[in-house]
Amino acid sequence: MAHKVCPYWVGFLLLNPLRKIYHDPDKILRPYLKPGIKALDIGSAMGFFSLPMAKIIGKKGKVICVDIREKMLSKLKKRAKKVNLSDQIILHVCSQNSLNLEKYTGEIDFALASAVVHEIHDTAKFFSDLNKSLKQSAKLLIMEPEKRVSMENFTTSISHAEDNGFQILDRPKIKKSHSCLLIKK
Numbered sequence: 001m002a003h004k005v006c007p008y009w010v011g012f013l014l015l016n017p018l019r020k021i022y023h024d025p026d027k028i029l030r031p032y033l034k035p036g037i038k039a040l041d042i043g044s045a046m047g048f049f050s051l052p053m054a055k056i057i058g059k060k061g062k063v064i065c066v067d068i069r070e071k072m073l074s075k076l077k078k079r080a081k082k083v084n085l086s087d088q089i090i091l092h093v094c095s096q097n098s099l100n101l102e103k104y105t106g107e108i109d110f111a112l113a114s115a116v117v118h119e120i121h122d123t124a125k126f127f128s129d130l131n132k133s134l135k136q137s138a139k140l141l142i143m144e145p146e147k148r149v150s151m152e153n154f155t156t157s158i159s160h161a162e163d164n165g166f167q168i169l170d171r172p173k174i175k176k177s178h179s180c181l182l183i184k185k
Contacts, residue, residue, distance in 0.1 A: 004093060006107055009053075011025055014172065017137065019048065021111065021168060022163065022175035022176050023174070023175070023176070023177075025048065025049050025052035025053070026052055026056070028049075028141075028143075028172075028174060029049065029052060029053055029056060029112070029141075030056055032110050032139055032141060032181075033053060033056040033057055033061075033110060034057070034109075034165075035056075035057055035058040035060060035061060036057065036058060036060040036061050037057050037061050037109040037110060037151075038061065038062045038063075038064070038107055038109055038116070039053050039061065039062070039063045039064070039108065039109060039110045039111070039112070040063070040064045040066065040104075040108045040110070040111040040112065040133070041063055041064070041065050041068065041103075041111075041112050041114075042066050042099070042111060042112065042113045042114075043067060043068075043113065043114065043115065043116030043119070044067050044072070044073070044076060045067060045069075045072045045076070045078050046072055046075045046079060047065065047075075047079050047089075048063045049074040049112055049114055050076060050080075050089065051076075051079060051080060051083060051085055051089075053112070054085040054088035054089055055085065055089065058088075059087065059088065061088055062088055062089075062090055063088055063090065064090045064092050064101075064104065064108070065082070065089055065091055065092060066092045066093075066094050066099060066101070067092075067093065067094065068093070068094050068095070068096070069140070070093055073091040073092075074092065074155060075089075076089070076091065077089070077091055081153055083122050094153060095123075096097035096121075097122075098125075098129060099126070099129050099133070100131060101129065101130075101132070101133040102132075103114045104133045105132050105133055106132070106133070106134070106136075107133065107135065108133050108134045108136055109134075109135055109138050109139075109141045109181050110139050110141075111133075111134060111138065111141070112132060112140075112141050112143075113141070113142045113143070114141075114142075114143040115143065115144060115145050115148075117142055117144060117157045117182050118144055118145075118148060118149045118153065118154075118157070123156075123157050123160040123161075124160045124163065124164060126160075127161045127163075127164035127165070127166065128164045128165075130164075131164055131165040131166065131184060132166075134184045135184070136184060137183055137184060138183070138184045139169065139181060139182065139183050139184075140161070140166060140181070140182045140183070141172075141179065141180075141181050142157070142158070142161070142177075142179065142180050142181075142182065143174055143177040143178070143179045144157070144177060144178045145176060145177060145178075146176055146177060146178055147176070149178060151178060154178040155178075157167060158180050158182075161180075161182055162182075165184060165185050166182040166183065166184060166185065167182060167183050167185050168180060168181070168182055169182060169183045
């Protein structure tokens with residue numbers, strides 16, 4: 001669904017441990033995740049958020065890691081195996097035009113879209129497709145980098161989400177990010 005896809009090598013930069021200073025996955029995600037749920041990490045890359053999500057949801061939960069680059073998911077698979085989280089991780093390749101989540105219709109409890117919405121060409125279709133995969137009252141956390149995405153563009157993306165069945169719940173404060181927590185109506 002992207003029109004300018006994050007290069008593979010950037011995946012390694014995103015794993016930088018210093019990133020946890022301002023984007024601590026546990027602090028950001030724990031309020032929205034519970035053991036045993038099915039979560040979605042859109043644009044998962046090499047798993048900066050995916051692996052912490054898998055730890056939080058535990059052995060009975062699943063994290064569907066979606067990325068357009070198979071190479072990113074391959075690296076994530078190796079990282080998950082190394083820390084014994086392979087059973088909780090489902091790798092899922094999306095396409096330029098679709099998340100391809102039809103087999104998860106109405107199954108997902110929580111979705112994360114971190115630094116990915118600005119790369120999507122047709123955000124209205126993206127949010128419409130995403131809405132179908134979420135359970136009623138499921139939450140969606142969107143985070144976009146302040147330095148790459150203007151507040152105007154972020155606001156437009158949130159409007160597209162609202163037009164496609166989401167409602168704003170909160171505007172959590174996340175360092176270096178525009179962020180919004182939405183719920184499926």
